[in-house]
Amino acid sequence: MATCEVCGNDYWMAFEVRTVSGDVHTFDCFECAAHKLxxxxxxxxxxxxxxxxxxxxxxxxxxxxxxxxxxxxxxxxxxxxxxxx
Ligand SMILES: [Zn+2]
Ligand SMILES: [Zn+2]
Known part of the structure; x- marks a missing residue:
């Protein structure tokens, strides 16, 4: 389980996104990922x-x-x- 850093949802299909700067972010959906990144x-x-x-x-x-x-x-x-x- 992982918690979305935008909305706080603790979701079993949450995923990570690694940016060009090397930062790793965790989101529960693409909409939250887009909102942040x-x-x-x-x-x-x-x-x-x-x-x-x-x-x-x-x-x-x-x-x-x-x-x-x-x-x-x-x-x-x-x-x-x-x-x-
Ligand atoms: Zn979210
Ligand atoms: Zn435009």
Missing amino acids: APICEHCDVKILGHGVEVGGRFFCCAHCARNEETQGAEIRDAVGSRPA
């Missing part, structure tokens, strides 16, 4: 649950948000499904 888009404030977009150390949920904040502007594109220029 997911980065937040600097443009629209949503939790970034997919790959997201990183530009110069800043995180965005998508290329649209990155284009609105970064000087690279039109150069930033979503990797999947983007139409060739």
